[in-house]
Amino acid sequence: MTSWVRDPAFARDQPFGPQTLPYGVVDAGDGPRVAVRLGEHALVLPSVAHDLGDLAPLVAGPSLDRLLAASRVEWSALRARLISLVTRSGTPAGAQLVPLTDVRMSLPFTVGDYVDFFSSRHHAENMGRIMRPGTEPLQPNWTHLPVGYHGRAGTVVVSGTDVERPHGQRRGKDGPHFGPSGRLDIEAEVGFVCGGPVARRVSTSSAPEHIFGVVLVNDWSARDIQGWEYVPLGPFLGKSFLTSVSAWVTPLDALAVARVKVPDVGHPRMPYLVEDSPWGLDLRLAVEWNDTVVARPMFAEMSFSCAQQLAHMTVNGASVRPGDLFASGTVSGPTQTQRGCFMELSWGGRDRIRLSDGSERTFLEDGDTVVISATAPGEDGSVVGIAPVEGTVLPAVDL
Ligand SMILES: O=C(O)/C=C/C(=O)CC(=O)CC(=O)O
Numbered sequence: 001m002t003s004w005v006r007d008p009a010f011a012r013d014q015p016f017g018p019q020t021l022p023y024g025v026v027d028a029g030d031g032p033r034v035a036v037r038l039g040e041h042a043l044v045l046p047s048v049a050h051d052l053g054d055l056a057p058l059v060a061g062p063s064l065d066r067l068l069a070a071s072r073v074e075w076s077a078l079r080a081r082l083i084s085l086v087t088r089s090g091t092p093a094g095a096q097l098v099p100l101t102d103v104r105m106s107l108p109f110t111v112g113d114y115v116d117f118f119s120s121r122h123h124a125e126n127m128g129r130i131m132r133p134g135t136e137p138l139q140p141n142w143t144h145l146p147v148g149y150h151g152r153a154g155t156v157v158v159s160g161t162d163v164e165r166p167h168g169q170r171r172g173k174d175g176p177h178f179g180p181s182g183r184l185d186i187e188a189e190v191g192f193v194c195g196g197p198v199a200r201r202v203s204t205s206s207a208p209e210h211i212f213g214v215v216l217v218n219d220w221s222a223r224d225i226q227g228w229e230y231v232p233l234g235p236f237l238g239k240s241f242l243t244s245v246s247a248w249v250t251p252l253d254a255l256a257v258a259r260v261k262v263p264d265v266g267h268p269r270m271p272y273l274v275e276d277s278p279w280g281l282d283l284r285l286a287v288e289w290n291d292t293v294v295a296r297p298m299f300a301e302m303s304f305s306c307a308q309q310l311a312h313m314t315v316n317g318a319s320v321r322p323g324d325l326f327a328s329g330t331v332s333g334p335t336q337t338q339r340g341c342f343m344e345l346s347w348g349g350r351d352r353i354r355l356s357d358g359s360e361r362t363f364l365e366d367g368d369t370v371v372i373s374a375t376a377p378g379e380d381g382s383v384v385g386i387a388p389v390e391g392t393v394l395p396a397v398d399l
Pocket residue numbers: 116117118119120123124127128131187189219221235328329330
């Protein structure tokens with residue numbers, strides 16, 4: 001039986017086949033509406049409200065906020081209903097299936113609190129070697145807890161938003177200078193979108209009740225601003241100017257087959273960080289710089305899982321609520337071509353990175369475009385996609 005959806009990209013061997021079904025918010029000229037991605041099309045969900053029955057109100061609003069505020073039971077029920085709807089042969093009455101080229105995407109949910117972790121051992125060690133030569137690359141806390149900082153939720157934007165080069169202070173030989181960043185960088189990360197009931201002290205085993213799904217994150221970073229400002233309190237203006245996320249949220253349910261154990265850290269984890277079932281994820285990222293793939297970071301290398309990060313974030317009594325977003329930290333692997341930022345790829349600006357047009361780079365130039373994409377293994381040999389996150393650098397404004 002073939003599906004009523006006629007789109008060659010809506011196939012199980014393609015990232016956005018019926019095994020994925022990510023949610024986003026599209027505007028096809030009649031305002032923002034919740035949709036599910038089918039290959040290179042968006043199915044506008046209010047148009048099939050009749051088939052969604054009692055679950056239709058979850059996707060009736062202008063964002064994913066109501067869906068996020070529901071529960072894992074409802075998320076799984078809606079997904080099951082959608083799978084049967086998009087794989088049947090008969091077109092549902094009223095179904096509005098729009099090519100992605102005809103819609104404008106918006107930020108799919110209202111971002112609550114935003115946290116950025118630092119859970120790649122390779123990234124942490126490389127940054128230590130580059131930024132703090134001659135010292136131990138890992139701080140003594142690193143293997144014991146997922147190091148992180150609270151970021152700026154209000155500057156999280158949807159994929160496709162331009163990135164204006166930020167101004168700021170940086171270190172100079174004769175004291176600090178002010179001006180446009182000369183070391184604008186990316187950070188390829190995986191973001192976890194929270195949902196479900198407001199909760200505190202979330203255990204690793206109940207973390208999936210509070211994690212709706214996954215996006216890709218580009219944590220744009222101005223290394224010169226960061227290097228001058230961030231001791232001892234951590235990143236501030238060097239990262240708060242913009243953080244980009246995918247336009248589509250891949251449900252955690254789509255990643256069941258991709259679950260893997262996180263690597264050992266060399267000693268037992270504290271009890272609140274022990275997992276009774278593994279929540280590492282085998283996501284394979286690709287970083288494209290002006291059409292050249294410059295890195296293929298492996299998320300399975302991350303030393304702390306999303307469940308451990310959420311457990312840690314709430315163990316002190318802090319609450320998590322729908323719309324909160326936490327990012328994994330830059331995803332870097334052990335090899336040179338698995339590094340998730342240009343600071344590492346160029347080793348602090350020492351080495352030049354060659355692009356396919358023959359040009360060379362260390363950090364971002366005005367007009368450059370970066371696209372981060374990812375896939376994961378799905379059921380029965382299928383492939384699950386995490387929608388790409390893309391941005392183009394604009395020159396700094398005149399101040
Ligand atoms: O180790 C450093 O000096 C700096 C590290 C970062 O900038 C990384 C950060 O923002 C967290 C992460 O993405 O892993």
